[in-house]
Amino acid sequence: AAKNEGRSTIRTFEPVMLYDRQLRTLMAAELRDAIGSDQLCVHYQPVVNLQDGAINGVEVLVRWEHPTRGMIAPDSFIPLAEEIGAISDLDRWVMATALQQYAIWRAALALPEHFQIRVNISAIELRQLDMVDFVRGLLKRMAVPPESLVIEITESALVSGGEVETYSLLSLKQLGVCIEIDDFGTGYSSISYLRRLPVDMVKVDRSILREPATGSWQPDFVAAVFQLIRAAGLGAVFEGIETRDQAEFLRTLGNVSGQGYFFSKPLPEPDITELLRAGGYLSTNLSDQYT
Numbered sequence: 695a696a697k698n699e700g701r702s703t704i705r706t707f708e709p710v711m712l713y714d715r716q717l718r719t720l721m722a723a724e725l726r727d728a729i730g731s732d733q734l735c736v737h738y739q740p741v742v743n744l745q746d747g748a749i750n751g752v753e754v755l756v757r758w759e760h761p762t763r764g765m766i767a768p769d770s771f772i773p774l775a776e777e778i779g780a781i782s783d784l785d786r787w788v789m790a791t792a793l794q795q796y797a798i799w800r801a802a803l804a805l806p807e808h809f810q811i812r813v814n815i816s817a818i819e820l821r822q823l824d825m826v827d828f829v830r831g832l833l834k835r836m837a838v839p840p841e842s843l844v845i846e847i848t849e850s851a852l853v854s855g856g857e858v859e860t861y862s863l864l865s866l867k868q869l870g871v872c873i874e875i876d877d878f879g880t881g882y883s884s885i886s887y888l889r890r891l892p893v894d895m896v897k898v899d900r901s902i903l904r905e906p907a908t909g910s911w912q913p914d915f916v917a918a919v920f921q922l923i924r925a926a927g928l929g930a931v932f933e934g935i936e937t938r939d940q941a942e943f944l945r946t947l948g949n950v951s952g953q954g955y956f957f958s959k960p961l962p963e964p965d966i967t968e969l970l971r972a973g974g975y976l977s978t979n980l981s982d983q984y985t
């Protein structure tokens with residue numbers, strides 16, 4: 695039809711839309727093939743106990759090493775995976791890869807005490823009726839204690855969740871898995887759910903550490919967010935820590951964990967393994983800071 699509408703119409707609308715649609719279809723097919731192939735990999739970002747600077751866990755973050763487009767960040771293909779119904783396969787592949795790696799570490803080196811492996815799951819995966827069975831089976835197969843696994847679920851997924859989501863959360867909790875609200879503070883106004891949902895920890899979105907207009911940060915505001923989480927009886931993790939100031943201030947708040955470029959970027963497997971083998975402390979910088 696567009697072909698008959700005259701050249702100007704085609705020039706103004708069609709090329710962009712057609713390009714998008716074609717690219718989308720192409721990438722959807724490529725993504726389907728990539729899942730489970732060696733094009734997908736995961737990186738691991740250390741999560742640090744701010745009291746003593748020890749690594750107390752890692753967050754597992756998926757990466758797509760596209761053969762021609764280069765490394766693609768998850769923000770640009772997770773939504774696509776959700777749209778095409780491939781997110782469950784992706785999330786399960788990541789979780790299996792992560793727990794397998796955890797099992798290898800546990801056998802090969804002395805992991806820090808209370809070390810936790812953290813994976814992200816999509817709202818859609820939380821809605822799968824067999825999700826909890828999958829997690830239970832995986833933990834068993836890999837001989838991973840449930841409390842060593844943290845499942846991160848975004849605030850938006852939790853708040854908009856219905857019966858199935860609540861059932862999944864309660865079943866995971868019963869299993870002994872640790873549940874964390876991710877991206878806390880990104881705009882889903884009701885804070886009452888903090889006390890209502892069966893969650894253990896809250897990961898504060900990195901935008902909270904940054905004042906919107908100036909990009910600077912407001913310690914009082916950050917402290918108030920921390921107090922809120924503690925008052926709800928939950929553990930607090932701050933993400934996006936980029937400066938020493940932020941790390942030092944957060945440390946004064948109390949029992950807080952954190953991650954961010956100040957400590958370490960997400961690392962490929964050999965690098966994180968090396969770090970853990972070396973004792974799970976990040977750098978001489980850090981030990982200076984914490985003495």
Ligand code: C2E
Pocket residue numbers: 739754755756767768769772784785788814815816846876877900933934935936953954955956960
């Ligand atoms: P997230 O779960 O909130 O993960 C934190 C993101 O912040 C990561 O981006 C990490 O690389 C980035 N980050 C860490 N420290 C800093 C910092 O100091 N400054 C800044 N500016 N950024 C920092 P990444 O790896 O691109 O992941 C983006 C999002 O994609 C994740 O946000 C998560 O929502 C999603 N994602 C990643 N892996 C998976 C997965 O396996 N499954 C699902 N469903 N989602 C995933």
Ligand code: MG
Pocket residue numbers: 753813814846876
């Ligand atoms: Mg996360």
Ligand code: MG
Pocket residue numbers: 876877897898899900933
């Ligand atoms: Mg987050």
Ligand code: MG
Pocket residue numbers: 877899
């Ligand atoms: Mg995020």
